[in-house]
Amino acid sequence: xxxxxxxxxxxxxxxxxxxxxxxxxxxxxxxxxxxxxxxxxxxxxxxxxxxxxxxxxxxxxxxxxxxxxxxxxxxxxxxxxxxxxxxxxxxxxxxxxxxxxxxxxxxxxxxxxxxxxxxxxxxxxxxxxxxxxxxxxxxxxxxxxxxxxxxxxxxxxxxxxxxxxxxxxxxxxxxxxxxxxxxxxxxxxxxxxxxxxxxxxxxxxxxxxxxxxxxxxxxxxxxxxxxxxxxxxxxxxxxxxxxxxxxxxxxxxxxxxxxxxxxxxxxxxxxxxxxxxxxxxxxxxxxxxxxxxxxxxxxxxxxxxxxxxxxxxxxxxxxxxxxxxxx
Numbered sequence: 001x002x003x004x005x006x007x008x009x010x011x012x013x014x015x016x017x018x019x020x021x022x023x024x025x026x027x028x029x030x031x032x033x034x035x036x037x038x039x040x041x042x043x044x045x046x047x048x049x050x051x052x053x054x055x056x057x058x059x060x061x062x063x064x065x066x067x068x069x070x071x072x073x074x075x076x077x078x079x080x081x082x083x084x085x086x087x088x089x090x091x092x093x094x095x096x097x098x099x100x101x102x103x104x105x106x107x108x109x110x111x112x113x114x115x116x117x118x119x120x121x122x123x124x125x126x127x128x129x130x131x132x133x134x135x136x137x138x139x140x141x142x143x144x145x146x147x148x149x150x151x152x153x154x155x156x157x158x159x160x161x162x163x164x165x166x167x168x169x170x171x172x173x174x175x176x177x178x179x180x181x182x183x184x185x186x187x188x189x190x191x192x193x194x195x196x197x198x199x200x201x202x203x204x205x206x207x208x209x210x211x212x213x214x215x216x217x218x219x220x221x222x223x224x225x226x227x228x229x230x231x232x233x234x235x236x237x238x239x240x241x242x243x244x245x246x247x248x249x250x251x252x253x254x255x256x257x258x259x260x261x262x263x264x265x266x267x268x269x270x271x272x273x274x275x276x277x278x279x280x281x282x283x284x285x286x287x288x289x290x291x292x293x294x295x296x297x298x299x300x301x302x303x304x305x306x307x308x309x310x311x312x313x314x315x316x317x318x319x320x321x322x323x324x325x326x327x
Contacts, residue, residue: 004047008070012063014041021126022060029059047074054080061248062130096123104258116259117159124252125163128245133236135163136213139221139256140184141229142266143177146314151272154179154317155188155229175286177320179276183207184230187218191227191268194218195246198238215240219253226265231256277324285316285323292316 016022017037026032032052039045057067057080064080071078100119107115121137129135140155155178179185186206187194195217196202199209207216216234220227231253235241241249276282292312293305302308 004074006043006047006074008073009048009067010041010043012066012070013037016060016063017041019130021130022063025126026056026059030055032056050075050078053078061244062127100255100258113259114159117256120252120255120259121159121161124249127248128233129163132164135236135240136232136234137161137163138174138232138234139229140178140182140188140232141260142188142227142264142271143313143317144264144310146318151270152266153272153274153321154276155182155184155273156313156317157184158229175289176279176282177276177317179324180273181206181208181275183216183218184232185273187220188227188230189271189273191220191222193220193246193250195241197241200238210234212236214238217241217246217249219249221253221256221260223257223260223262223265226267227271228257228260228265274321275324276320281323282320285319289313289316 016026026037027034030052032055036045036052040048053071053075057064057071060067068078068080100116100123103115103119104112117139124137125135138157138160140157142152143154143156145152157174157176157178160174180189183194183196183206194205195215196205196207197215199207199214199216213234214236215238216232219231219233221229221231231249233241233249289309289312292315293308296302296308296312297305300308
């Protein structure tokens with residue numbers, strides 16, 4: 001009987017087991033014990049069980065192609081079924097999916113947006129940045145107009161996070177306004193995904209060239225044909241967005257729509273974004289935000305602080321639009 005070659009599989013598995021993120025995904029998604037994995041890696045188990053090999057591949061979608069390549073060298077007819085009909089369909093829903101539904105159902109309204117975004121971003125990073133290169137994730141939300149008959153003229157960046165950092169960034173310095181000059185604005189205006197594989201070479205799409213950002217993708221956040229904002233992902237590496245990664249990010253853009261309230265979505269015909277000045281120009285206006293909110297609260301009664309904050313953001317937006325015209 002021809003001896004099967006498991007050498008490359010053992011080398012790859014050994015490397016994966018040294019990655020804490022990969023080990024956690026295997027533990028959460030596959031019925032494979034730590035002892036079994038160690039026996040596979042050392043060669044103590046001469047031929048791993050096919051069913052568990054399939055579970056390993058499904059647990060690590062980012063390494064699917066690499067794992068299949070080394071397994072097929074030992075088992076040429078090996079294939080991972082899209083669906084294992086011996087299991088109930090509910091077993092295919094990952095733990096993260098159930099947890100996200102639970103958070104969406106049980107989180108109080110005042111905490112809902114930040115909590116949902118945090119949970120989704122934590123899931124995203126395990127898929128898109130296993131090597132911890134530091135991918136930037138951000139959300140720009142449609143700025144609410146002052147009056148119902150006005151169009152949406154800007155987006156405001158409300159959340160920013162670098163993968164594998166401890167916390168979301170939501171400081172005032174991150175709350176810059178974006179408009180027609182940005183890839184986020186372009187994506188929202190057209191309600192379509194925009195991917196730039198090399199920001200230094202792009203000449204057709206509007207790209208804000210930022211240090212250490214060489215590829216970027218923008219996904220409109222939509223529900224029922226209406227749009228609430230944009231999910232922006234930027235990488236320090238060019239050509240970062242493979243087709244498989246683009247498909248995964250689209251799924252997460254769909255999930256992000258759950259973080260928004262219904263009244264935060266706008267019909268495409270109401271989106272008429274204007275060019276906005278640079279972040280450097282915006283900072284003096286945004287730095288006054290907290291003082292202006294406190295002044296407004298002292299002068300006028302508001303049912304909630306959020307309503308006062310919304311009005312101040314609208315005033316800052318108006319001032320920046322005027323400044324943009326002057327410039």
